[in-house]
Amino acid sequence: MxxxxxxxxxxxxxxxxxxxxxxxxxxxxxxxxxxxxxxxxxxxxxxxxxxxxxxxxxxxxxxxxxxxxxxxxxxxxxxxxxxxxxxxxxxxxxxxxxxxxxxxxxxxxxxxxxxxxxxxxxxxxxxxxxxxxxxxxxxxxxxxxxxxxxxxxxxxxxxxxxxxxxxxxxGTGHTMKTLNNYVSVGSIIALCDALVTGQKLGLDPQTMIDVLNVGTGVNFSTKYSMRNLKSFDTGYQLELLVKDVKIAKEVIEQSGFESELPGLALKYLEDSLKLVETGADHSECIKSWEQRAGVEIAKTERRGDETRLQRSGSVSQKEPVLYF
CATH class of the missing domain: 3.40.50.720 (NAD(P)-binding Rossmann-like Domain)
Structure with missing residues (x-):
């Protein structure tokens, strides 16, 4: 050809x-x-x-x-x-x-x-x-x-x-893409719920991630984009995630199917958007969960198979995760 x-x-x-x-x-x-x-x-x-x-x-x-x-x-x-x-x-x-x-x-x-x-x-x-x-x-x-x-x-x-x-x-390609992202957003929200709940009950958030990654709760966020908690450098902006959820909500509504989850997901992420600067990384959504839970998620820096707990600061990954 x-x-x-x-x-x-x-x-x-x-x-x-x-x-x-x-x-x-x-x-x-x-x-x-x-x-x-x-x-x-x-x-x-x-x-x-x-x-x-x-x-x-x-x-x-x-x-x-x-x-x-x-x-x-x-x-x-x-x-x-x-x-x-x-x-x-x-x-x-x-x-x-x-x-x-x-x-x-x-x-x-x-x-x-x-x-x-x-x-x-x-x-x-x-x-x-x-x-x-x-x-x-x-x-x-x-x-x-x-x-x-x-x-x-x-x-x-x-x-x-x-x-x-x-x-x-x-349009079916974009329909599949928005539904893929909607499923992924569900895992992000559940992960944020779990991390703040676990910390309030005495669990180490980084150890929770390690457990999820060898359990049925494993997903892209636990493996990659939120594995190093509070690094905030995945290469994907929170504004784009909110945009994707809005599209997913519209697609689900236009199909005639009724579900309260899209609206709830959008509310949570838009609340997060109010707390961060323009261009903030999508993983910074955790900040609104911290505010609602009254806790601060502990930060862990990984070095090989070892971890070191930090209460503040941000350790950048070598390169962005690129969440899609």
Whole structure:
């Protein structure tokens, strides 16, 4: 099959390693990021790739454009904003949105792109283990209304990841992503409940984490993002987690299913948001649990198989956990 010209927009914590997966497999990407330094860094490491200009026409020769951006609003602005690229994409091209977006907004966006003879495929990501995105181990959930568009981009998706799941029509990828995140949020809330309760009853929170990780309570937060308690450097913002819960609440309500848990989860996390600074790490949500419980979770620094209890301070992990 003839090689496709692939454009890539968004080289953040997730976008950079995912784009690198394609570059390592021979794709000559045309890349752009809001921070030009990220693009410079990328093309210096992968010299067969090129930097896109800021012109709206910069992606006009691309067969496929991948967006990996913070949310659907940013995706829409990149496509249809004042300097949007959508009107300059060639007919028959495909946009792959890997961002975490509302499935309803995705369907609306797909309709607008269809008027320009451009197809939209939603393919958000998650991961089962730390750094899976670095070695094609991420999980892609894919939605498309066009069998031809899906067939066209499938080789690209498989070069990004070995775990590619077609979910159905346009928006189903984002539906699966938001439900995945909703399940994960449930584990975060239960973990915060357990940690403050355990400490009030005399348990060591770090030992609790160790027990959970070899018990039925194990989850991504216990294994990775909250394993080193109060490090607060997972690379995923609390604002984004709140955004994801809002989307999940909307999806569940629109399905006609009634559940009180989405609203309760959203309330707890929005309360947490009031206590932290803008841009705070999602793991800082524990602060509102501490406030309600009247306790301060003890901090433990890990060194090999040993632990050292601290009552204050923060010990950074070597690199962000990247919670998706």
């Amino acid at each position: 003839e090689s496709l010209q692939v454009g890539w927009i968004g080289l953040g914590n997730a976008g950079y390693p995912m784009a690198a997966c394609l570059a390592k497999r021979g794709h000559r990407l045309l890349v752009r990021d809001a921070d030009p330094a990220r693009s410079v860094q990328f093309v210096e490491k992968y010299p067969k790739c090129r930097m896109a200009t800021l012109d709206a026409e910069s992606f006009k020769d691309c067969d496929v454009v991948v967006t990996m951006l913070p949310n659907g609003e940013v995706v829409r602005d990149v496509l249809f904003g004042d300097h949007g690229i959508a009107g300059h994409l060639k007919p028959g091209s495909v946009v792959i949105d890997t961002s975490s977006s509302s499935p309803f907004h995705t369907r609306d966006l797909g309709g607008e792109l269809a008027k320009l003879s451009v197809d939209l495929v939603d393919s958000p990501i998650t991961q089962e283990r730390l750094h899976a995105i670095d070695d094609r181990g991420a999980t892609l959930m894919v939605g498309s209304d066009s069998p031809d568009a899906l067939q066209k981009v499938m080789p690209i998706l498989k070069d990004m990841s070995t775990h590619v799941f077609p979910m159905g029509g346009l």
